[in-house]
Amino acid sequence: MKSNARPILIGGALLAGIGVAFGAFGSHALESWATPDRLDTWQTAVRYQLIHALALLAVGAIQLQTSQLRLMGPAFCLGIGSLIFSGSLYALVLLQQPLLGAVTPLGGLAQIAGWCWLTVQLWRWRPNS
Known part of the structure; x- marks a missing residue:
């Protein structure tokens, strides 16, 4: 395994596992005391975490395929x-x-930056050249 793919893949797997655990926690433990609005907020957090966990796994898989791309920055x-x-x-x-x-918008900005950076890296990539 290319060394720069490993932390990306591990990070994605950890985020996914924690996201599933937090989703279950929100569905069972928070129901009795959190308001419906707070439960919606919790589920938004879980959804974004799981989406970005899958994104990291995909980025790691892409990184495994080529050493031409530098994907640690976007993954970070x-x-x-x-x-x-x-x-x-x-x-x-x-x-x-x-x-x-x-604080939440700062995380959103970092996610947007990651997607933009990934887009630029993929745009510049010339496979098999």
């Missing part, structure tokens, strides 16, 4: 963005502190 942005975005929403729900929602 996607991963850290997911942690900040979803993490701040989880904290908002668990701690019931709406101010924590102010």
